[in-house]
Amino acid sequence: MVDIRCDECGFDCDYSINGEMxxxxxxxxxHMAKEHGIEYSPGTLGSYIKKRILTQINS
Ligand SMILES: [Zn+2]
Incomplete structure (x- = not known):
């Protein structure tokens, strides 16, 4: 299980999601594309989320 909160990504937004990677x-x-009009490539977002998860594990 992984979780991501939009406000931790620098947005004034209470969206959060958890589940499988x-x-x-x-x-x-x-959510990014619809709510914030930002279309990251899924690859970029995926590696960002993986980095966040590693940080969570290490802290
Ligand atoms: Zn958001």
Whole structure:
């Protein structure tokens, strides 16, 4: 299980999602595009989320 909060990504937004990696990447990518008009490539977002997860594990 991984979780991502939009406000931790620098947005004034209370969106959060948790679940399986692929699902989180897809849902958050969708949220970014729809709510913030930012279309990251899924690859960019995926590697960002992986980095965040590693940080969470290490802290
Ligand atoms: Zn958001």
């Amino acid at each position: 692929e699902q989180v990447v897809f849902s958050y990518w969708n």
